[in-house]
Amino acid sequence: MKVLAVLLLGVIASATAFEKPVFWKDVPVGKASIEGRITMGYPAYEGKVPYIVGLGFSKNGGGTWCGGSIIGNTWVMTAKHCTDGMESVTIYYGALWRLQAQYTHWVGRGDFIEHGSGDISLIRTPHVDFWSLVNKVELPRYDDRYNNYQGWWALVSGWGKTSDEGGVSEYLNCVDVQIGENSVCENYYGSFSGDLICIPTPENKGTCSGDSGGPLVIHDGNRQVGIVSFGSSAGCLSNGPKGMVRVTSYLDWIRDHTGISY
Numbered sequence: 001m002k003v004l005a006v007l008l009l010g011v012i013a014s015a016t017a018f019e020k021p022v023f024w025k026d027v028p029v030g031k032a033s034i035e036g037r038i039t040m041g042y043p044a045y046e047g048k049v050p051y052i053v054g055l056g057f058s059k060n061g062g063g064t065w066c067g068g069s070i071i072g073n074t075w076v077m078t079a080k081h082c083t084d085g086m087e088s089v090t091i092y093y094g095a096l097w098r099l100q101a102q103y104t105h106w107v108g109r110g111d112f113i114e115h116g117s118g119d120i121s122l123i124r125t126p127h128v129d130f131w132s133l134v135n136k137v138e139l140p141r142y143d144d145r146y147n148n149y150q151g152w153w154a155l156v157s158g159w160g161k162t163s164d165e166g167g168v169s170e171y172l173n174c175v176d177v178q179i180g181e182n183s184v185c186e187n188y189y190g191s192f193s194g195d196l197i198c199i200p201t202p203e204n205k206g207t208c209s210g211d212s213g214g215p216l217v218i219h220d221g222n223r224q225v226g227i228v229s230f231g232s233s234a235g236c237l238s239n240g241p242k243g244m245v246r247v248t249s250y251l252d253w254i255r256d257h258t259g260i261s262y
Helices: 002-015 182-189 247-258
Strands: 021-023 052-059 062-072 075-078 088-093 103-108 112-114 121-124 153-161 168-178 196-199 215-218 224-232 242-246
Touching (some): 062 215, 062 224, 121 247, 153 224, 196 224
Antiparallel strands (some): 021 224, 052 062, 052 088, 075 121, 153 168, 153 215, 215 224
């Protein structure tokens, strides 16, 4: 009986050892603000990430802040948990300081397109012309849809806090991260879908990593392969790996709604 009790305790301990994944904008108060954040990163310079946009969502007099990416003259991509239930969004283009954009557009909920199950949304926008400070990011080629990008280096960018204790950073920050094996996140969270990308953060570099919905763009080729989605409920500086939406899993869906493909 003593042996059985020890075995049962071991099973219970292992079953409760996994951390809970939490969307960055929903991290509990005291562990993060409503914004996700770049940790252990560096300030962006003008024109470094012309494809990022700030997204100020509104609902019933309140709202939330997320990041997104320009993927076409009339399209922005972000995380579904950012658009879910929101009534409208103000899009900030070409900003370094969070609310000091080159220009903004207001878009109502009727122009939100949300995926049925994945954490990905599209926003149809008024036409924007591209230039050095406002430009699109290319998506992966269709031929690369089975590339898991493990070991590739990528850039994450966004606004927000830079530590669990610090205040919100109004300035755009970046961090370079290496894409890891999904098994790292599976071992940490207990399960991890193949439609996601895992970002190990042994040095606490990454997300709370860009705001929710922000882009993960590979260095080699400058294509967006991920969308910032979630991290550990233990907080941004817990060394917990981060979860990103795997863009290659949704190339058909993006093409069907936007006509964009490579």
